[in-house]
Amino acid sequence: MTREEAKEKIVEILRTVHTINPAKLVNVTEKTDFITDLGAPSTELVNIVAKAEEKFGVEFEDDDIDDIGSTMKETIDLVLKYVNKKQAAN
Amino acid sequence: MIRKVAVVGIGGMFPTCKDIGEFSDKIFAGKSLIREWDEAILHGKKMRSTVSGYISVAESGLEEIPSTLLVNYPEIFKDKLNRIPVENLVTADLGSIWAMLGTQDAIAMSGWSEPEIHSEQTGVVIGSGAGGNEVSRKSWHNFFALDKKTRYLGSHNVDRCMVYRDAANVSCLIQNKGVCECIGSACATGLGNIGYAYRLIAFGLQDRIIAGGTEGTSMESFIGFDAMQVLSRGHEPGKSSRPFDMDRNGFVCSFGAGIVALEAYDIAKARGANILAVIDNYFNNSDGSGDMFAPSNEGQLRLWKGLMGNNKDRLFPDVVKVHGTSTPLGDAIELFSVVNFLGDKGYHISAPKSQFGHMLGAAGAVEFVLAVLMLREQKVSPCLNSDNLNEQPEAFQLEADWNNTKEPIAAYRHLLPQQPIEKEINRIVCLNYGFGSTNSAIAVSKDGL
Numbered sequence: 001m002t003r004e005e006a007k008e009k010i011v012e013i014l015r016t017v018h019t020i021n022p023a024k025l026v027n028v029t030e031k032t033d034f035i036t037d038l039g040a041p042s043t044e045l046v047n048i049v050a051k052a053e054e055k056f057g058v059e060f061e062d063d064d065i066d067d068i069g070s071t072m073k074e075t076i077d078l079v080l081k082y083v084n085k086k087q088a089a090n
Numbered sequence: 091m092i093r094k095v096a097v098v099g100i101g102g103m104f105p106t107c108k109d110i111g112e113f114s115d116k117i118f119a120g121k122s123l124i125r126e127w128d129e130a131i132l133h134g135k136k137m138r139s140t141v142s143g144y145i146s147v148a149e150s151g152l153e154e155i156p157s158t159l160l161v162n163y164p165e166i167f168k169d170k171l172n173r174i175p176v177e178n179l180v181t182a183d184l185g186s187i188w189a190m191l192g193t194q195d196a197i198a199m200s201g202w203s204e205p206e207i208h209s210e211q212t213g214v215v216i217g218s219g220a221g222g223n224e225v226s227r228k229s230w231h232n233f234f235a236l237d238k239k240t241r242y243l244g245s246h247n248v249d250r251c252m253v254y255r256d257a258a259n260v261s262c263l264i265q266n267k268g269v270c271e272c273i274g275s276a277c278a279t280g281l282g283n284i285g286y287a288y289r290l291i292a293f294g295l296q297d298r299i300i301a302g303g304t305e306g307t308s309m310e311s312f313i314g315f316d317a318m319q320v321l322s323r324g325h326e327p328g329k330s331s332r333p334f335d336m337d338r339n340g341f342v343c344s345f346g347a348g349i350v351a352l353e354a355y356d357i358a359k360a361r362g363a364n365i366l367a368v369i370d371n372y373f374n375n376s377d378g379s380g381d382m383f384a385p386s387n388e389g390q391l392r393l394w395k396g397l398m399g400n401n402k403d404r405l406f407p408d409v410v411k412v413h414g415t416s417t418p419l420g421d422a423i424e425l426f427s428v429v430n431f432l433g434d435k436g437y438h439i440s441a442p443k444s445q446f447g448h449m450l451g452a453a454g455a456v457e458f459v460l461a462v463l464m465l466r467e468q469k470v471s472p473c474l475n476s477d478n479l480n481e482q483p484e485a486f487q488l489e490a491d492w493n494n495t496k497e498p499i500a501a502y503r504h505l506l507p508q509q510p511i512e513k514e515i516n517r518i519v520c521l522n523y524g525f526g527s528t529n530s531a532i533a534v535s536k537d538g539l
Contacts, residue, residue: 016158018166018176041177043245050159050241065241 001083003030006056006076013051017044030073045070049078058082095291096358096537097367098202099351100459101195102302103150103188105143105344105446110195110459116445117460118469118510122328123446124342129309137313139321141330143344143447144307145188152187159242160232164225178263181249183222185306185347185452186259192349193260193300200351201363202298210267211297214257215287216349217272217279218303219451222251223310256304268296274451276524277413278374279303280348281454285372285532287352292369297354303455304347311450312343322416331448332475333414333421333441334499334506341415344447348455350462367462370405370517370533373397377527385420387494389529390427390521397519397531398431405533407437407519409470411461414441415448422484424521426494429502438513439505440464444474454522454530461518465536468515473506 011028014020020038034040034048049065056079064081068074104113105123116123127142147154147167157165166180167187174182174190182190197207206212229247232238249255254272261270269290275282280303287301305311315321322330322340331342358365373396377389398405410428414421428439442457449456460471479500487496495501517535524530 018155018168019180046241047244050239050244054159 001080003076003080006079006083007072009055010052010072010075010079013048013055014038016051017048019044028072030071030076032072033070034072035070042070048075052079056083058086092292093294094355095288095369096353096355096363096365097350097369097462097534098353098358098363098365099196099198099200100366100462101192101199101349102456102459103145103192103347104456105145105346114463114467117442117463117471118467120472120474120509121445122474124327124330124344126327130312138316138319139323139340139343141322141327141342142312143342143346143449145345146307147184150184150188152184157242157244160228160238161236163228163232163243165244174263178259180246181262182259183225183250183255183306185218185304186250186256188306188347189216189256189260189302189304189349190263192302192304192347193264196300196349196351197264200353202351206298207264208267209297212266213269213287213290213296213299214261214264214266215269215271215273215283215290215299215301216257216260216304217254217274217283217451218256218305219276219279220305220308220311221253222255223308224306225250227310260300264300275528275530276526277448277450277453278522278524278528278530279451279454280449280456281458281520281522281530281532282374284350284352284455284458285374285530288369288372288532291352291354297357299352300349301352302347302349303452305345305450305452307345315343320417329475331416331444332477333412333416333444333473334425334476334479336478336480338416338418338421341417341443342447344449346446346449346452346456348452348457348459350455350459365537367465367534368537370535371397372530372532374528374530377529379527381527382525385423385523386527387423387427389527390424391431393529393531394427394431397533405517406432407517407533408513408515409438409440409464409518411440411442411457411518411520413522414443414473416443422499425499425502430494434502434505437505438470438507438511439473440471441473441476442471444476445471454520457522458520458532458534461520461534464515464518465534468512470507470511470513470515472509472511474508476506476508479503479506
């Protein structure tokens, strides 16, 4: 999975987060911050992470979630770490 | 100095009614708001009673959006009518949303300015009888039975289930800077919150407060009372709540919300507010009987004395809005304590639960809203279905330690209107009681007396 493919799937997740205005999702980049750029409350981050687990079919360790920030780049890094590990195991 | 307190706004959510106007119309037309509840019927013989004055999610103008991570878990209630911002919807259960909707109506009626709403002198005091039952059940089921991780609940399990979620959600909606609390006293909760708010203003601690009670439609609340065998059964829906009638056999478990805007009288008067009513006093006490459930004639008499003090003649009501749940013992004890204190002339009794059932933590607040409507319309809401009154004394009236009236309920037929009646109404006393032997009473009157 490429970073661009991961980003597009994460944007799909963001479209299901009710506190994010969909109009803000047109030009999302890896620098986009879910809180400062998209207006999501910080309490939504765990919701985004949980939905990412479902979307990508992986299960994150609590330590990795504790360290995650609120940017698209950090979320892609987290997702690809687990997706690549899963692919290697297969 | 104790300040006078004005009621300057009312709102709420009422079964089978699109707004408070329709609620008023139906109540004073003598209609019942009680229906068979399809959700209760679905559970077949597990349920003893299936009638309720309920409001569905769809009837509330809402849509439940399910979580994709959990089974049958509402991620959010979407407001199809765009009344509540999404930031407030994500932290709210059904009852909290009703409290916010009622607040919007009450504030619109109050005429409060934005600076007044956001003031340090503006508080929120709203409660409910149960926790966020439905959200809680679905959360725990997914965790304990389905083995789901806690994070799949998202961040809004706590704020949608905590005890004072209704007050918290309303406070976040209106962004007041004064107190934000809830009072819990079982079925006296609705009136207890209004009474506490009255005291905060009367004693000069706040100038204005949004107060009331809400009870979101929830099978979990219904089930607990159904298990106790205290709910009405065997009557058609509109006749199932029948306070004082010989065939009463339990209360109808219902749901709704009642919200009022209270303001220091002098401040309201000075800004030219439309004063809907004036609160003359609030009093609450406990039976001291050690009995969780049974009503107490002695406790209710002390309640009346505490409410009226030395002002019995001045505060003598034209209407007594009773708790009147339609339970065999409760109605009789309450009627006799009213008669013992006031005599049996000069007032009528209103039993609103006969029309919409018992709204639990919202009951006292919705019935207070109805009392304000009675003052406005100059009509007494009836004791619907009080068709046949017992002409024999109740068993407890024959016991040696009973020191109240020996007359049967039928002797007070003239106090119990079977249909709405028009009359001059200047003063109303509202009564509510709750499990734990708690009693509450408020005296409310027309402005300008």
